[in-house]
Amino acid sequence: MATAPEGTGRQRDPERTRAEILDEATSEFADRGFAGARVDEIAARTRTTKRMLYYYFGSKQGLYLAVLERAYVGIRALERDLEVAHLNPAKAVRAVAELTFDHHEAHPDFIRLVAIENIHHAEHLRTSPVLSGLAGPAVDVLDGILARGREAGLFRDDADALDVHMMISAFCVFRLSNRHTFAAIFGRDLLEPVRREHYRRMVGDLVVEYLTAHVGHS
Amino acid sequence: MATAPEGTGRQRDPERTRAEILDEATSEFADRGFAGARVDEIAARTRTTKRMLYYYFGSKQGLYLAVLERAYVGIRALERDLEVAHLNPAKAVRAVAELTFDHHEAHPDFIRLVAIENIHHAEHLRTSPVLSGLAGPAVDVLDGILARGREAGLFRDDADALDVHMMISAFCVFRLSNRHTFAAIFGRDLLEPVRREHYRRMVGDLVVEYLTAHVGHS
DNA sequence: CTTGTTATGTACCGTATGGTTAGTTGTACC
DNA sequence: GGTACAACTAACCATACGGTACATAACAAG
Structure with missing residues (x-):
């Protein structure tokens, strides 16, 4: 059974990483529009790398959609x-x-x-x-x-x-x-x-x- | 004195060229936003080339501003x-x-x-x-x-x-x-x-x- | 301790894109 | 019909950008 990932104890925390990406993506997209938003910029503002962004959301468009839905x-x-x-x-x-x-x-x-x-x-x-x-x-x-x-x-x-x-x-x-x-x-x-x-x-x-x-x- | 450039007689017609660029730029910018708009696309839809666009408006932003003002x-x-x-x-x-x-x-x-x-x-x-x-x-x-x-x-x-x-x-x-x-x-x-x-x-x-x-x- | 899996980091790639360099031609004026 | 300038074309360039290949480390389970 998975021990609930809480606090800052873990080095790996998919939930937190996902949420953090969504947060930064929201503000970047809201600020610059879809075409104007920069994937590198979103990644830079999180604690992870661009790679994770594609790992979780597949593409820039996928990320945008996730942002919109939330x-x-x-x-x-x-x-x-x-x-x-x-x-x-x-x-x-x-x-x-x-x-x-x-x-x-x-x-x-x-x-x-x-x-x-x-x-x-x-x-x-x-x-x-x-x-x-x-x-x-x-x-x-x-x-x-x-x-x-x-x-x-x-x-x-x-x-x-x-x-x-x-x-x-x-x-x-x-x-x-x-x-x-x-x-x-x-x-x-x-x-x-x-x-x-x-x-x-x-x-x-x-x-x-x-x-x-x-x-x-x- | 310049004979007023009218009709389609002329091969070169700055007024018409300018207006044509502005028209196409308006629809492209309105359709895709500033960052989403493609300078090449605007140029392709006119009878001139991308170079003219820079000749008259200096930059993508200059063109956008001209569109907005008009x-x-x-x-x-x-x-x-x-x-x-x-x-x-x-x-x-x-x-x-x-x-x-x-x-x-x-x-x-x-x-x-x-x-x-x-x-x-x-x-x-x-x-x-x-x-x-x-x-x-x-x-x-x-x-x-x-x-x-x-x-x-x-x-x-x-x-x-x-x-x-x-x-x-x-x-x-x-x-x-x-x-x-x-x-x-x-x-x-x-x-x-x-x-x-x-x-x-x-x-x-x-x-x-x-x-x-x-x-x-x- | 081993092992399979999920999560993560690094370095790289192809191309789309804004912008430019250099040269050419139509047009007005004399 | 020559001349000077504005209008115009074509080919090119640098790089920013979305996306990926490959390697690796943390974690859960047995």
């Missing part, structure tokens, strides 16, 4: 565990919006990887079995909230869960992914801490006001 | 010429939102270049004299509309022109820039023609409902 799994777990049944529909969508807002802000590398993957027409994402069928949680939660809101006569009925998810993502993603060109042109850093609460309230307001607009009127 | 100039001209003085504030913001929506949809390459530039932390954009001070038109127009809306007691006063511009851009940019990962995960193509009008109305509603929310109430 990054995507995180956010879905969060969404799945969000508990909103006890909130009224308006507060519930706001909670979803703020969860997205907080997660994206806390994981800029994830956002960058998504941007990079889009430049490549999501060709890696599309062919990864791990990443197919990730849609579940986020959409289901929103679907439930919208249904409740419509039944109560609070929400408009011409927007579905995917539309709302898209609205929220658009706002939260843009704030990170377009931060640099926005700052360069308009001179405002969208991530400045002083403005954080303002924008956090803004996503919530945005989606709630949109959903409750004119319901009951004309 | 792409950015277009949209600002549009915004500057938008006439909204005769519209009431709500209709005016909606017009701005729809102009952005239409432009982005018509120029996917521009959106892709912006995404790529953001991956590079906007380092090229920041150092380009041509691209500094491009903020003007879009913000001024929105600023005027918001002022009118607030004076008339129609609009809330806790969002400025940049905030609104950001909201609109976020929505319109996301629809294009994140099209592929969104489709891969959720199975919905945000650019499907059937949904076009739905989304176009959605940006307008979004920003108008947000701005007019609760004004005059509680």
Whole structure:
């Protein structure tokens, strides 16, 4: 039986080596894109050599895919565990919006990887079995909230869960992914801490006001 | 005096050569990113050779910058010429939102270049004299509309022109820039023609409902 | 202690790629 | 029709880069 490899006692530790490679690869890919990332550079930043990188992941593309998969799994777990049944529909969508807002802000590398993957027409994402069928949680939660809101006569009925998810993502993603060109042109850093609460309230307001607009009127 | 180089009569035509290089470079850079783009590939797609590319633009980076500058100039001209003085504030913001929506949809390459530039932390954009001070038109127009809306007691006063511009851009940019990962995960193509009008109305509603929310109430 | 296997390090390779050197030809002007 | 310059071509170069061949050392099991 294998004694669990813990701490720093071992000289050989595949788990740790793998994780270390993934960590450095994540930051290199997020920083320079797929083509711009350098395999030698990733290897140099770990305690191992380039050889190990190919030993575990086969190719640059294989490593990139592994990085992408690990990054995507995180956010879905969060969404799945969000508990909103006890909130009224308006507060519930706001909670979803703020969860997205907080997660994206806390994981800029994830956002960058998504941007990079889009430049490549999501060709890696599309062919990864791990990443197919990730849609579940986020959409289901929103679907439930919208249904409740419509039944109560609070929400408009011409927007579905995917539309709302898209609205929220658009706002939260843009704030990170377009931060640099926005700052360069308009001179405002969208991530400045002083403005954080303002924008956090803004996503919530945005989606709630949109959903409750004119319901009951004309 | 130079007889204006027109038509196809000439064997040598610097203007045409330059433009042709820029066209092909735009699509190559937009398609593969800066590092992924191949200088040889760009040259092969033009009627000239790689040497000309260096003759006119000096380096791969110089060419990329020229591409970026040309792409950015277009949209600002549009915004500057938008006439909204005769519209009431709500209709005016909606017009701005729809102009952005239409432009982005018509120029996917521009959106892709912006995404790529953001991956590079906007380092090229920041150092380009041509691209500094491009903020003007879009913000001024929105600023005027918001002022009118607030004076008339129609609009809330806790969002400025940049905030609104950001909201609109976020929505319109996301629809294009994140099209592929969104489709891969959720199975919905945000650019499907059937949904076009739905989304176009959605940006307008979004920003108008947000701005007019609760004004005059509680 | 031996042995098979997994993990790891060193040194190297072929080629794709950005960039250049050197020379050639069309065009305007006199 | 000669001349000077801008526009253009072809062949070449150095090296950065993804990837590999080969050797070896740590570990678990008997």
